[in-house]
Amino acid sequence: MSTPAREALEHNATPWLFGVAALTTAPHFLHQPYWLSAFASLVLLWGFRLWQRDLRLPGRWLMIPLVIVGCAGILFEFRTLLGRDAGVAMLVMFMAMKLLELKSRRDAMVVITLGYFLLLTHYFYSQSIFTGLWLLTATWLITAALVRLHGGPASRWRATLRYAAQLCLQALPFMLALYLLFPRISGPLWGLPQDALSAKTGLSEQMSPGSIANLVQSGEIAFRVHFDGPLPASDKLYWRGPVMEDFDGTTWRQATARSAPERVEARSPPITYQTTLEAHNQRWLLALDAPTTLPADTFLNSRMTVNARQPISQRQRFQLAASLDYRFNPQEAPAVLRRNLLLPSGLNPQSARLAATWREREKTPLAIIEQALRLFASRDFAYTLQAPLLGTDAIDDFLFRSQRGFCEHYAAAFVVLMRGAGIPARVVGGYQGGERNPLDGYLVVRQSDAHAWSEVWLEQQGWVRYDPTAVVAPARLESGLSNALPFAELPPALVRLRSDLMRNLRHRWEAINNAWNQQVLGYDPLRQRELLARLGWPDADWAKLAGALAVACAGLLAVVTAWTLYQRPEHDPALRLWHKALRHLHRRQVNCAPWETPRALARRLDSERPELAAAFDRVVEAYLQARYGKVPGDLKTLRERVAQLP
Amino acid sequence: MGLLSRLKQRLFRWQSDGTGGFRLGQRRVFIIPTRGGLLFALALLVMLIGAINYTLALGHALVFLLAGLGLTGMVHTFRNLYGLLITPGRVEAVFAGETAHFQLHLGNDRRVPRLALELTTEAGPAVVTDINEQDKSTVSVPLAARQRGWLELPRVRLASRYPLGLFVAWSYLQPAMRCLVYPPPIFSPLPLPRPIAASGERRGDAGQDDFAGFRERQPADSPRHVAWKASARQGSEQPLLIKQFAGGAEVELQLDWSSTDPALPAESRLSLLAGWVLTAESQAISYGLRLPGEQIPIAGGAAQRHRCLAALALFQP
Numbered sequence: 001m002s003t004p005a006r007e008a009l010e011h012n013a014t015p016w017l018f019g020v021a022a023l024t025t026a027p028h029f030l031h032q033p034y035w036l037s038a039f040a041s042l043v044l045l046w047g048f049r050l051w052q053r054d055l056r057l058p059g060r061w062l063m064i065p066l067v068i069v070g071c072a073g074i075l076f077e078f079r080t081l082l083g084r085d086a087g088v089a090m091l092v093m094f095m096a097m098k099l100l101e102l103k104s105r106r107d108a109m110v111v112i113t114l115g116y117f118l119l120l121t122h123y124f125y126s127q128s129i130f131t132g133l134w135l136l137t138a139t140w141l142i143t144a145a146l147v148r149l150h151g152g153p154a155s156r157w158r159a160t161l162r163y164a165a166q167l168c169l170q171a172l173p174f175m176l177a178l179y180l181l182f183p184r185i186s187g188p189l190w191g192l193p194q195d196a197l198s199a200k201t202g203l204s205e206q207m208s209p210g211s212i213a214n215l216v217q218s219g220e221i222a223f224r225v226h227f228d229g230p231l232p233a234s235d236k237l238y239w240r241g242p243v244m245e246d247f248d249g250t251t252w253r254q255a256t257a258r259s260a261p262e263r264v265e266a267r268s269p270p271i272t273y274q275t276t277l278e279a280h281n282q283r284w285l286l287a288l289d290a291p292t293t294l295p296a297d298t299f300l301n302s303r304m305t306v307n308a309r310q311p312i313s314q315r316q317r318f319q320l321a322a323s324l325d326y327r328f329n330p331q332e333a334p335a336v337l338r339r340n341l342l343l344p345s346g347l348n349p350q351s352a353r354l355a356a357t358w359r360e361r362e363k364t365p366l367a368i369i370e371q372a373l374r375l376f377a378s379r380d381f382a383y384t385l386q387a388p389l390l391g392t393d394a395i396d397d398f399l400f401r402s403q404r405g406f407c408e409h410y411a412a413a414f415v416v417l418m419r420g421a422g423i424p425a426r427v428v429g430g431y432q433g434g435e436r437n438p439l440d441g442y443l444v445v446r447q448s449d450a451h452a453w454s455e456v457w458l459e460q461q462g463w464v465r466y467d468p469t470a471v472v473a474p475a476r477l478e479s480g481l482s483n484a485l486p487f488a489e490l491p492p493a494l495v496r497l498r499s500d501l502m503r504n505l506r507h508r509w510e511a512i513n514n515a516w517n518q519q520v521l522g523y524d525p526l527r528q529r530e531l532l533a534r535l536g537w538p539d540a541d542w543a544k545l546a547g548a549l550a551v552a553c554a555g556l557l558a559v560v561t562a563w564t565l566y567q568r569p570e571h572d573p574a575l576r577l578w579h580k581a582l583r584h585l586h587r588r589q590v591n592c593a594p595w596e597t598p599r600a601l602a603r604r605l606d607s608e609r610p611e612l613a614a615a616f617d618r619v620v621e622a623y624l625q626a627r628y629g630k631v632p633g634d635l636k637t638l639r640e641r642v643a644q645l646p
Numbered sequence: 647m648g649l650l651s652r653l654k655q656r657l658f659r660w661q662s663d664g665t666g667g668f669r670l671g672q673r674r675v676f677i678i679p680t681r682g683g684l685l686f687a688l689a690l691l692v693m694l695i696g697a698i699n700y701t702l703a704l705g706h707a708l709v710f711l712l713a714g715l716g717l718t719g720m721v722h723t724f725r726n727l728y729g730l731l732i733t734p735g736r737v738e739a740v741f742a743g744e745t746a747h748f749q750l751h752l753g754n755d756r757r758v759p760r761l762a763l764e765l766t767t768e769a770g771p772a773v774v775t776d777i778n779e780q781d782k783s784t785v786s787v788p789l790a791a792r793q794r795g796w797l798e799l800p801r802v803r804l805a806s807r808y809p810l811g812l813f814v815a816w817s818y819l820q821p822a823m824r825c826l827v828y829p830p831p832i833f834s835p836l837p838l839p840r841p842i843a844a845s846g847e848r849r850g851d852a853g854q855d856d857f858a859g860f861r862e863r864q865p866a867d868s869p870r871h872v873a874w875k876a877s878a879r880q881g882s883e884q885p886l887l888i889k890q891f892a893g894g895a896e897v898e899l900q901l902d903w904s905s906t907d908p909a910l911p912a913e914s915r916l917s918l919l920a921g922w923v924l925t926a927e928s929q930a931i932s933y934g935l936r937l938p939g940e941q942i943p944i945a946g947g948a949a950q951r952h953r954c955l956a957a958l959a960l961f962q963p
Contacts, residue, residue, distance in 0.1 A: 113685055135704060151761045151762055167719065568757070
């Protein structure tokens with residue numbers, strides 16, 4: 001059926017395809033290897049040049065080696081051709097290469113479909129509001145290219161853009177209906193490739209001097225919390241991450257050994273809250289101490305950290321409850337207690353001696369803890385991000401020489417002193433505090449709220465939290481880091497927060513972003529069920545949803561069809577009545593030829609359909625009278641006569 | 647006739663007398679996805695799986711937007727044909743071996759243009775046309791004329807993929823249109839002309855020639871040819887005037903079926919006659935045609951040419 005001439009790609013439609021390629025590949029240049037960007041750009045420019053001069057496109061002898069070189073490059077760069085990043089790189093390369101073989105309309109369709117596909121891949125990297133707006137714009141432009149491709153040489157670019165916009169606008173209601181009603185499935189359907197979890201900022205499983213000081217330089221949001229009741233006091237907000245027990249002299253590590261299950265006894269009414277974690281590719285949920293109710297698919301480990309079964313690789317929402325006053329493991333396994341007394345042998349002799357004297361002199365562990373805290377408070381300790389480098393005996397160096405450090409220094413030194421004095425102690429990593437956004441009431445916890453504190457095990461009381469930072473820099477707990485540090489030391493991400501105007505704008509922007517995250521991006525199977533229940537449909541299952549979706553889409557399609565096919569009626573009422581009469585004739589198999597005047601048609605009816613002629617004659621006379629008569633506008637007669645047609 | 651072909655006949659026949667216009671109603675417009683549309687649907691499916699697997703909220707949104715776009719595209723492709731007014735136009739007679747052009751007038755009373763309308767017959771190449779908003783367009787459907795006689799316009803497929811190319815809407819048109827196909831001419835020297843018997847014999851044909859002027863009357867001229875009014879205006883001293891007609895052939899030809907070689911096949915003899923008609927016409931010679939069972943009196947001009955060629959085209963030996 002198809003002839004080559006008809007299927008050939010129109011010369012003037014080709015720039016639209018170059019536009020599509022540039023539009024969909026360019027944003028990937030931000031995160032793909034430079035050589036690939038250069039390769040794609042060169043191929044695109046070359047293809048454009050060939051088009052400009054109307055030269056012949058390269059043949060197989062060139063295309064096949066180019067593809068092989070490109071694939072080899074990707075294989076070398078990513079060590080695979082599959083997976084997320086390598087897949088995106090392959091798509092970008094194919095898009096560029098396809099521009100060198102644009103011959104038929106079918107090739108153009110491939111470019112456009114590939115373009116739509118590439119749009120999807122941008123959401124691997126960002127799903128912000130801007131990306132969402134960009135989605136609409138890019139879809140519009142690609143659609144315009146599609147319209148131009150099929151409109152032929154008669155298309156005008158302005159009309160093409162307008163038409164594409166009209167089509168996209170009509171597609172929007174379908175998008176909304178599908179977004180709300182399409183039965184949602186929680187991903188992933190199969191194991192994600194490793195590179196789906198790229199490196200993210202956040203706490204790590206180990207802590208060494210300077211690691212948290214580095215982290216707080218970032219103003220990125222770690223998670224957002226919405227409390228169902230009033231916001232608890234800031235110095236109560238300890239968000240627990242990894243608990244680190246193994247110390248080698250510089251670095252603290254999470255213990256791997258299993259131990260007896262945790263026993264948490266709540267001693268105050270639970271506070272319920274909802275936390276929305278940004279992806280951090282770790283398993284901990286950063287729950288508020290001490291967790292009492294857990295969401296599904298999570299568990300409490302023996303260190304009271306709430307963990308998910310899978311690393312959190314995308315923004316996720318959890319419903320939790322916490323009791324701020326609690327008692328944790330008053331009967332601890334002896335193995336755990338022994339482990340929490342271990343110190344690297346031979347290191348930090350000065351600290352060991354100090355601890356030993358405390359142990360001899362004081363009678364109760366509480367008194368020893370008192371001694372230690374007094375040490376941090378009385379001596380000339382400074383809370384600073386610019387801690388000097390420490391030697392092999394890092395704790396000694398810090399306690400007796402530099403005396404300048406950040407929370408990880410204080411927590412580590414405190415734990416070493418406790419262990420030296422025979423009290424089981426460990427370091428806890430996490431976040432402390434947060435900033436309440438007055439616009440939407442969410443508590444925003446940033447990387448700059450990262451913190452480390454200590455936990456000490458006491459007879460009958462279990463593990464009790466002690467935060468030496470609170471002694472050194474009380475402002476840190478009460479009003480956050482930006483007030484606890486000297487101004488000159490503030491990381492750039494925090495400096496801005498001191499200006500009220502900027503803070504206000506930032507709150508506003510983050511509230512909008514949060515609404516977007518919660519309502520749009522966070523629309524998951526759970527939210528879908530909630531929404532349907534609120535709409536009075538509590539037991540919607542997969543099949544019912546599909547039915548509702550089909551009905552909604554059919555309804556929308558009917559509306560769009562009616563809207564599209566509707567023609568505004570004629571302005572001239574006489575002409576409108578005349579057309580009605582003609583439609584009447586049409587139903588009786590008489591068609592008025594375009595060149596036929598009303599009188600000529602009446603004459604033809606006289607001979608062809610005498611049974612209609614008399615009534616129609618009267619219509620013709622009334623129509624001519626109403627339309628061209630001396631007293632125009634006698635529509636009543638015409639209307640009556642049209643109605644009288646047999 | 648099989649059930650299927652009867653159904654086809656019923657669905658696709660154009661119930662028109664060949665003069666009136668015809669409006670494409672919704673029952674006559676069919677629509678199915680194109681190959682590009684299937685590719686698009688497949689891409690959407692893969693994208694949806696990707697969006698679910700990586701839990702991309704905006705990926706879902708994109709897939710749903712594109713699905714909606716496909717549906718609206720379907721409606722718009724349908725609209726591109728729906729309500730189109732088609733009126734048969736002129737068909738010029740052609741010689742066998744040439745291409746016949748069937749004119750169709752397409753009328754668009756919508757306020758949007760209809761672009762990229764393709765008309766194809768099963769035999770001929772496609773014709774693409776566009777109609778602006780509330781405008782008309784005339785399109786010639788070409789069809790190879792292979793045999794003399796009537797060439798009926800076969801079913802015409804009117805199709806469009808505009809705007810998105812994901813769907814193709816089509817309709818079958820079967821207007822009662824036919825083209826007269828003359829026999830292919832074979833050019834050979836004209837047969838010997840018959841000398842003019844008397845100029846008076848041309849009287850009956852005078853209306854077909856152009857009046858050229860007057861000349862003075864010769865004694866041989868019949869008194870019936872005198873232009874009395876013009877002569878009267880001249881005065882009584884002057885000679886009488888005779889009307890003279892241009893194009894009046896000096897010779898008259900009687901083209902005769904029997905004067906062609908009987909050994910030749912009938913089609914070749916018709917072609918020879920057609921060639922003579924054309925040659926005689928180009929040399930401004932008056933001619934008549936005699937076929938077995940048919941006689942066309944001597945005359946000249948385009949009408950005579952058509953009359954003779956039509957007789958040749960439809961001749962049944």
